[in-house]
Amino acid sequence: KPKTKRSKRFLQGREPKLNENIKKAMLFKGGNANQTVTQALKDIYSLKKPNAVMYKKKNITRPFEDQSSLEFFSKKSDCSLFLFGSHNKKRPNNLVFGRMFDFHVLDMIELGIEKFVSLKDIKNSKIPEGTKPLLIFAGDAFETGNEHKKLKNLLIDFFRGPTVPCVRLVGLEHVLHITALEGKIYLRSYKVLLKKSGCRTPRIELEEIGPSFDFTMRMIHLASVDLYKTAHRQPKALKPKEKKNISHDVFGMKYGRLHMQKQDLFKLHTRKMKGLKRKAE
Amino acid sequence: MAACSIEDVLAKAERDEAEKLKSISVHKELELEFDPGNLIAFDKNPTDTRAFKKQNKDAFLRSLARDNTQLLINELWKLPTERVEEVIVAKLPEPTTRLPREKPVPKPRPSTKWEEFAKLKGIQKKKKTNLVWDDVHKEWKRRWGYKRANDDTKEWLIEVPETADPNEDQFSKRIKAKKERVAKNELNRLRNIARGQKIKVPGVGLAPSDQQSKTELGKAIHVAKHSTASVGKFQGNLPKEKAPKNIGKKRQFQPLIGDFSVEKQKQLDLLNIMDSKKPRIDITKAVNKQMREEDRQSGFQKRKSSGKKGRKGNFSGKGTAKGKGKKGGPGGGGGKNRKPRMKQGKR
Numbered sequence: 001k002p003k004t005k006r007s008k009r010f011l012q013g014r015e016p017k018l019n020e021n022i023k024k025a026m027l028f029k030g031g032n033a034n035q036t037v038t039q040a041l042k043d044i045y046s047l048k049k050p051n052a053v054m055y056k057k058k059n060i061t062r063p064f065e066d067q068s069s070l071e072f073f074s075k076k077s078d079c080s081l082f083l084f085g086s087h088n089k090k091r092p093n094n095l096v097f098g099r100m101f102d103f104h105v106l107d108m109i110e111l112g113i114e115k116f117v118s119l120k121d122i123k124n125s126k127i128p129e130g131t132k133p134l135l136i137f138a139g140d141a142f143e144t145g146n147e148h149k150k151l152k153n154l155l156i157d158f159f160r161g162p163t164v165p166c167v168r169l170v171g172l173e174h175v176l177h178i179t180a181l182e183g184k185i186y187l188r189s190y191k192v193l194l195k196k197s198g199c200r201t202p203r204i205e206l207e208e209i210g211p212s213f214d215f216t217m218r219m220i221h222l223a224s225v226d227l228y229k230t231a232h233r234q235p236k237a238l239k240p241k242e243k244k245n246i247s248h249d250v251f252g253m254k255y256g257r258l259h260m261q262k263q264d265l266f267k268l269h270t271r272k273m274k275g276l277k278r279k280a281e
Numbered sequence: 282m283a284a285c286s287i288e289d290v291l292a293k294a295e296r297d298e299a300e301k302l303k304s305i306s307v308h309k310e311l312e313l314e315f316d317p318g319n320l321i322a323f324d325k326n327p328t329d330t331r332a333f334k335k336q337n338k339d340a341f342l343r344s345l346a347r348d349n350t351q352l353l354i355n356e357l358w359k360l361p362t363e364r365v366e367e368v369i370v371a372k373l374p375e376p377t378t379r380l381p382r383e384k385p386v387p388k389p390r391p392s393t394k395w396e397e398f399a400k401l402k403g404i405q406k407k408k409k410t411n412l413v414w415d416d417v418h419k420e421w422k423r424r425w426g427y428k429r430a431n432d433d434t435k436e437w438l439i440e441v442p443e444t445a446d447p448n449e450d451q452f453s454k455r456i457k458a459k460k461e462r463v464a465k466n467e468l469n470r471l472r473n474i475a476r477g478q479k480i481k482v483p484g485v486g487l488a489p490s491d492q493q494s495k496t497e498l499g500k501a502i503h504v505a506k507h508s509t510a511s512v513g514k515f516q517g518n519l520p521k522e523k524a525p526k527n528i529g530k531k532r533q534f535q536p537l538i539g540d541f542s543v544e545k546q547k548q549l550d551l552l553n554i555m556d557s558k559k560p561r562i563d564i565t566k567a568v569n570k571q572m573r574e575e576d577r578q579s580g581f582q583k584r585k586s587s588g589k590k591g592r593k594g595n596f597s598g599k600g601t602a603k604g605k606g607k608k609g610g611p612g613g614g615g616g617k618n619r620k621p622r623m624k625q626g627k628r
Contacts, residue, residue, distance in 0.1 A: 016384035023383055080383040102385050136349045138324040157380050160319055166370045167320070172357070177346035181328050188342055192350060197304040198297075201358040204351045206343060231381035 014078050018235050022162045023099075026079040028055035030062070030086030036093050036116055037085035043119045043211040044083060047159070047189070049129045053077050063096050064221060067105045075103045081158055091218060097154055101223075101231040108221040109151050114184065115214040126209050127173045127191055132161040134172060134192070139180035147220050148180055170194070175206070185215040305355060307348045315356045318376030322353040391477030394469075434459065499525045 002008035013021070025048050027041045045054045061069045063084050070082060080103075084096040091112060098108035119126070135156060141148045159176055172192060179186045189210030194202035223231075245257040314323040333341050360371040392400070399406075412421040415430035422430035439451040475482045482488055487501045503525050507513035535544070554561075 016387040018387065020383050099381070101381055101383070106381060132320060134350065134353055135319070135321045136324065136346065136353060137321070138326070138328065138345060138349060140325055140327045142323065143325050153378075153380065156319065156321060156378055160380075163319070163376060164373065166363075166365075166372045167357075169358070169362070169369055169371050172320070172354070175346065175350050175353075177342065177349065179328065179342060179345065181333060182330060186338075186342055188339075188346060190343070190346055190350070192354075194354075198300065199305065201305050201355050203304045204347055204354055206347045206350060208339075208343065212339075228381065230385070232379055233382070233386060235386045 018237055022051050023081050023157065023160075024077070024079040025052040025081035025083060025158065026055065026073055026077055027052060027083045027085070028073070029058050030084060030094075031058055031060035032087055033058065033085050034087045034093070036113060037087050037095070039118045040093075040095060040113060040116055040211065040213070041083065041085045046119065046129060047133075047210070051161070053079060063098065063105075063108055064110070064219060070098070070105060071100070071103050074100050083158075094218070095215075097158060098221075099154060099157055101227065105221070106223045106227065106231055107150060107154065108219075109147075109154055110218040110220065111185070111215040112218050113213060114216055115212075117212045119209070119211055122209060122212075124207065124209060125191075130161075131171065131174045132164065132167065133159055133174040133176045133189075135159060136175065136177045137180075138177065141180035145180075147217060150220065150222060151185070151217065152178075174210075183216065185213075185217065187211075187213040187215065305351060307351050309348070309352070313349065313352050315353065316377045317357055317360060318374050319378055320353070320357070320373075321378065322349055322356070324349050393473040394476070496527070500528075503528060 002011055027045050027048075029038060029041065033041075041054065045052050055073075059069065061084075063070055070084075074080065074082065080100045082096075082098045082100070084098070086094045086096075088094075091110070093113035093116070094110060095113060096108055096110045099106050137152050137155075142152050143149070155178060175190050175192055177188045177190065179188075188208065189212065190206040191209045193205040193207060195205055197203040222228075245259075247255045247257075249255060309324075309326055311324075311326045314325070315321070316323075328345070357371060360373065362369050362371045364370070398404075409424060411424065413424050413430040414420075415422045417431075422428060424430065433455065439455070441447060441449075441451060445451070472482065487497070487504055489501075490497075493501070506516050509516065
C-alpha cells in the first residue's frame, strides 16, 4: 500500500487504464547465449529504447516449458513484450518474441537467426533513438499463412511504438521492411531520405542502417481463442458515442429527427386575430 | 498557328506532369493496404522469386522496400496537415489494426452516496476556480487547504452572538465544531468504501472481527449494554459479570481557571512531597516485580533451549543450577525478601 504521493502515482501508472501506456519490452538471455544472439538483443534494444529494459545476466529458463519466471519478470518491470535469446546445438541462434496479457503469456514465436548484420557493422550515420518506424510487410505468406498472420500481429505490436495523434512529416526517418519469402523472413531496417520531386510528395531513397536479420520460423505458442477474445476486448467508453436521430443522405445533406407528442388541435394556442372576431351585435 | 502552339503547350505541360509523377509513382499489381494510424503498409503481391534468386538478395529487397516505402509516403502525404510551431504536421487517423490490450479493462469505481443522489437529481458538478480573492490580505489565496482565503480558524476576534451564553468559549466551540465535521466526513468516507466493497458494517456499536480478544468482547458487551434509552442504568448484570476496568478517560486534567484555593493547596502539597525524605516508589514492590520478570525470562529461555538442545545432550542440569545461583544475588539486596530466595542464596 502506498505511503507517499510519489509511490501512489507510481502504482497508479501501472494500473489497468482505459487508454493504455506504451507497451514496454524486456530483453534477456538464456543459459547459453553466444555473441550473435547477444549482439542481436543489443541491437533490438537500441531500436526499442526508451520503452525497453535489457537484462545483463543470464537466466536459465526455457520460455516454451516454464513461463513462471517470464511472468515474474514482467510483473516486476511492468513489461508486456519480451524477447528471449538463447543458443544450443539443436536450436542455434534462437530468438523468442512474445507478449503478455495481464502478466500471463499470450503468445510466443521462436525465430532462428540464419544471417545477422549488426548496427555497428554497417558504418554510416544512424537515426535518433525513439523515432516511430514505418512498418512494411511484404509477401503473400503474411495473408495466407495463419502462423505468419500471428507473427505479423506480434511484430507490429513489438515495433509499433507510441500511438500518436499527429506526426511530423519530415521526421519519418526509419522504415522496417519485413518480407516473407520461400519459408524465410527477411527483416531490413533503412533510413528514409526525402528527395525533391516535382510535386509536393517527395521521392524516397533508402539507405540501409540498422540490423538486418534473416529469420526462419521455428516453434509457435498461441493462446486459446477465448484468451484472445478477452485480450482484444475494448472498453465501451472508448467507442465513439453515436449521435441518435441524425442521418445523412446521398448528397451529404444532414437530417435530424424530432419526436413530437400528439397535439390536440382544439387546444392549440395560435395568435389572436382580434379583428376577425365576430362581434356581438 | 496559334492553335498549334496552344496544343503544343498543353501537350508539353502534360508531359511535364507525367515526368514529375513518374518519380513518385510506383506500379504494383495489387494495391497495398495501409494503416496510416500506425504507419503500416501491407504488400500482398507475391514476390518475384526468380528475380530474387538472380539478383543480389539485398539489392532486390532494397528496391522492393523503396517501392513500398514510396507508396506508404504517398499515402501519408495525402493526410490533412496543420502547422504547429513552424512545423508541418500530419494528423493521423485512428489505427485500424486490432492489437490485444496489455492489461484487462478496468472496472469502474463504485459510486458514492452523493454521486448516486446527484445522478438521480441531475445535479451537475460546477467547476470552481483554484484561487479566491482574500480581502483581508489583499491577495489571491487557495480556496481550501494551507494558507486558505477567509480562514475561519485563524480569527483573533469572534463576536459573541446575542443568543449565546456570555461565558461560553467561542473559540473552542469553533474548534469542536470543526473536529465534529472532520470526524463525520471520515465516517461517511469509510462507509462509502464499505458499501463499495460490500462489507457489512453495523449501524451502531463495534464491527465484529474473526478472533476477538477478551478486552474486545468486554468492550462490545459494554457498548451493547449502554445502548438503551436510559444509557444502561436499568440493565441487570449477569451472575458473575464484573464492571469493565479500563473504560473512561485515561487522563484527567483540571480546568485552566478553576478553584484557586484547591490549586494553591495542590502546589503546596507538591512542595512538601519534594522536601520529604520518603522515597516515592515502593522499593520492595519494584524489586519483586523485577525478579518475577527475570524468572519468567529465564524460564522461557530454558524451555526454548531444552526444546532445541534436549535432543542432543543433557545440559539442562548445569544450566538450572547456574541460573538459580545468579538469582540469589539481587534477591539478597532488597528490603523484604522472599524466604525461598534466601535459602538458595545461602547455598
